[in-house]
Amino acid sequence: MVRRDRAQLILVGALIVALLIMGITVIINTVLYVENTPTDEGSVVVDEASTVSAEVGEAVHKSAYRINHQTRNHSWQALQNRVAGNLTRLEASMNRQYLEGRSLSVNISLANQSEGTRVVQAADANFTDPSTDDADWDPVANDSHRIGWFTMNLDGTAQREGRLHVNVTNGAESVNYTIEQTNSSSFVIKSSASTSGSTIDVCSTRERRLVLDFYAGESPSDRSCEFDGITAIDKPAGVSFEGGKNATGKYGIVIGAPVTGLKDFIVAYDTSVGATTTHEVNYNVTTGSPLVGDSLNEIEIDYSDTGSTSNVSDVDQSNVFVGLDTDDDGVADINATGDIDSVSTSSASPPPVTDDVLTISLIGNFDITSDTDRIVVKYDDVDNGPTDNNVDVEVNGGTGSDSGTLSLGPSASDPAFDSAANVDPCSGSVPATDACHAPAVWTMEYETDVVGAEFTQTTSYDIAVYPEGDT
Amino acid sequence: MTQPDKRNGRRREDDRGQAFTLEAVVGGLLMLAAFLFALQSTVITPTTTSAVDPEVRQDLRQQAEDVMAIVQENDSTDLSFYVRFWDPNRGTFAGEGVVNPTVGYGTNGPPGLFGNLLRGTFSDRSRSYNVEILYLAKNRDAGREKLVLTNQGTPTEGAVVASRTVVLYDNQSLTSPFVGATELWEYNTSGSRPTYPVPDAVDGPVYNVVEVRLIVW
Numbered sequence: 001m002v003r004r005d006r007a008q009l010i011l012v013g014a015l016i017v018a019l020l021i022m023g024i025t026v027i028i029n030t031v032l033y034v035e036n037t038p039t040d041e042g043s044v045v046v047d048e049a050s051t052v053s054a055e056v057g058e059a060v061h062k063s064a065y066r067i068n069h070q071t072r073n074h075s076w077q078a079l080q081n082r083v084a085g086n087l088t089r090l091e092a093s094m095n096r097q098y099l100e101g102r103s104l105s106v107n108i109s110l111a112n113q114s115e116g117t118r119v120v121q122a123a124d125a126n127f128t129d130p131s132t133d134d135a136d137w138d139p140v141a142n143d144s145h146r147i148g149w150f151t152m153n154l155d156g157t158a159q160r161e162g163r164l165h166v167n168v169t170n171g172a173e174s175v176n177y178t179i180e181q182t183n184s185s186s187f188v189i190k191s192s193a194s195t196s197g198s199t200i201d202v203c204s205t206r207e208r209r210l211v212l213d214f215y216a217g218e219s220p221s222d223r224s225c226e227f228d229g230i231t232a233i234d235k236p237a238g239v240s241f242e243g244g245k246n247a248t249g250k251y252g253i254v255i256g257a258p259v260t261g262l263k264d265f266i267v268a269y270d271t272s273v274g275a276t277t278t279h280e281v282n283y284n285v286t287t288g289s290p291l292v293g294d295s296l297n298e299i300e301i302d303y304s305d306t307g308s309t310s311n312v313s314d315v316d317q318s319n320v321f322v323g324l325d326t327d328d329d330g331v332a333d334i335n336a337t338g339d340i341d342s343v344s345t346s347s348a349s350p351p352p353v354t355d356d357v358l359t360i361s362l363i364g365n366f367d368i369t370s371d372t373d374r375i376v377v378k379y380d381d382v383d384n385g386p387t388d389n390n391v392d393v394e395v396n397g398g399t400g401s402d403s404g405t406l407s408l409g410p411s412a413s414d415p416a417f418d419s420a421a422n423v424d425p426c427s428g429s430v431p432a433t434d435a436c437h438a439p440a441v442w443t444m445e446y447e448t449d450v451v452g453a454e455f456t457q458t459t460s461y462d463i464a465v466y467p468e469g470d471t
Numbered sequence: 472m473t474q475p476d477k478r479n480g481r482r483r484e485d486d487r488g489q490a491f492t493l494e495a496v497v498g499g500l501l502m503l504a505a506f507l508f509a510l511q512s513t514v515i516t517p518t519t520t521s522a523v524d525p526e527v528r529q530d531l532r533q534q535a536e537d538v539m540a541i542v543q544e545n546d547s548t549d550l551s552f553y554v555r556f557w558d559p560n561r562g563t564f565a566g567e568g569v570v571n572p573t574v575g576y577g578t579n580g581p582p583g584l585f586g587n588l589l590r591g592t593f594s595d596r597s598r599s600y601n602v603e604i605l606y607l608a609k610n611r612d613a614g615r616e617k618l619v620l621t622n623q624g625t626p627t628e629g630a631v632v633a634s635r636t637v638v639l640y641d642n643q644s645l646t647s648p649f650v651g652a653t654e655l656w657e658y659n660t661s662g663s664r665p666t667y668p669v670p671d672a673v674d675g676p677v678y679n680v681v682e683v684r685l686i687v688w
Contacts, residue, residue: 008487008490008491008494009490011494012490012493012494012497015494015497015498015501016497018501019497019500019501019504022501022504022508023504026508047536051635052636055635055636055638058638059638059677059680062638062640063638063640063675063676063677066640066641066642066676067675067676070676082675085675086675086676086677089673089674089675089677090638090673090675090677093607093672093673093677093679093680094636094638094680096607096611096614096615096680097605097607097615097636097680097681097682098636100605100614100615101605101615101634101636101682101684102634223546223547
């Protein structure tokens with residue numbers, strides 16, 4: 001009897017151990033499954049958000065490029081408005097797709113953009129000086145302006161002999177290109193950068209044209225064609241042609257601010273009387289300025305000069321930009337717009353001018369670190385006023401103040417650019433002339449937010465708007 | 472003399488009764504656990520569809536994503552190329568193998584790189600796939616409309632989807648042969664016989680925003 005009891009107890013014990021093992025197995029399995037499952041789903045979500053963000057980024061880039069090329073007959077302000085309007089429409093149409101297809105939405109916010117001036121040869125011609133027909137000349141004088149995108153569209157049917165030499169330099173370093181046509185369907189492109197070695201490639205035409213993107217060092221029309229881009233050197237600032245009669249085609253160069261000397265103290269993007277436009281103040285921090293090492297708390301821009309009719313009553317915080325240009329290249333490197341506390345306008349003149357003083361208050365996190373820094377303040381919706389005038393504008397920022405003159409009149413700031421008549425300055429001039437200048441978007445900074453049910457992925461882009469791919 | 476024996480005998484019988492009860496309870500629990508365990512399991516055979524195996528579906532989804540990514544990254548025949556590979560005269564996609572507008576290329580699959588990848592990745596492994604192009608209607612309230620690039624049947628429960636969004640621009644042209652350089656905005660996109668069914672749905676340089684959707688099962 002005692003043995004049977006023990007055997008029974010042993011059996012019960014064995015059953016309990018078996019149950020425990022089964023239970024532990026199930027629990028361990030469950031834990032492992034739970035650990036793994038969210039990881040897989042998470043990676044799928046991240047992949048999808050990254051894909052969507054890349055798709056939106058590419059669309060912004062390609063549409064900005066197209067706007068650049070469609071709007072040579074628009075003013076700076078109109079160009080900016082077109083870019084902003086296009087982003088809004090692009091965002092809306094992409095959301096129509098993403099909301100239905102993926103249950104996602106995207107926000108595109110333009111943080112900053114810089115404009116340059118486009119120098120264009122808009123129709124096929126030799127690459128010679130448009131005024132002297134000299135084959136050796138400088139489309140952009142050496143060390144004069146920063147070079148943005150630079151493209152060339154060569155005509156393969158011209159069957160030219162000899163070599164076209166293109167030199168891009170920053171004064172100390174250079175990239176040299178030798179372009180030689182071998183037949184109607186191919187060119188030999190040799191590049192040599194002082195900062196690296198040299199490359200040589202045979203590039204094929206597509207429909208008898210060869211497009212060269214000197215910024216990226218590639219051909220959008222022949223993906224196998226690669227050479228040194230102008231970014232092989234730091235801040236390229238001059239372009240010269242040699243042997244300009246040895247090739248035929250078009251070119252486009254976007255140039256930025258002058259390299260030597262600072263930008264004008266105050267610039268109106270459209271200087272026409274009566275225009276509502278963007279004004280930009282470039283406040284120089286001079287050697288020994290008490291601003292250095294201190295934070296900027298307030299910027300006051302005062303248009304209340306005798307005879308001034310400009311007014312800033314429509315300027316508000318949403319269209320004010322404050323930044324710091326630390327390397328004197330004409331582009332704000334530090335964006336301090338987020339430091340703006342408030343923007344207000346007031347009147348220092350009797351009627352009819354309503355508001356002629358713009359006051360920008362900052363929180364105080366925006367420090368001036370060097371006496372070579374330059375404060376850049378850009379604000380939209382300024383009414384130039386109905387009267388031709390030279391307006392002395394005074395700026396008080398921190399403990400320093402400075403003033404400069406804004407000239408307003410019937411003609412635009414670029415004499416070749418007639419915004420009032422809405423005329424394309426680069427049409428009807430074949431070959432192009434030096435005056436064939438038109439505004440272009442050069443760089444864009446923007447953010448995309450991909451918003452899903454349980455996540456938001458933000459990606460920042462800082463792009464150069466130059467041609468690429470199947471544009 | 473007998474008293475202790477009776478007490479001992481009753482205690483042994485009590486112990487055995489407890490042991491029987493425990494044995495019955497544990498045995499019952501064991502049976503219940505085994506029954507529940509059996510309910511959770513499914514017999515996997517070579518013909519079992521991917522619906523029951525998340526890993527198989529994940530692999531299939533990854534393969535579909537890879538195919539879309541490879542085609543989209545191709546310089547000459549990316550997804551935009553296929554969206555614009557349209558024959559305006561026949562009113563269907565261009566090239567050999569196209570069946571009709573309802574099934575597109577059908578079981579033949581699209582031509583070129585996209586078709587080669589789809590055949591090598593899916594058809595050769597007894598998988599089927601559909602490729603749909605969903606574009607924005609001209610009228611915002613009409614939502615999206617669909618073109619069928621390839622239809623190989625009705626997807627099963629375990630089908631996976633991979634999609635890419637492609638932006639078309641006004642100054643692009645169709646990629647089918649013999650259409651010249653006519654830009655997209657120049658085609659007739661409405662009426663009973665449109666020369667290109669995808670309309671200009673966005674103002675500005677953007678023409679339409681299109682989703683290319685690959686469904687595999």
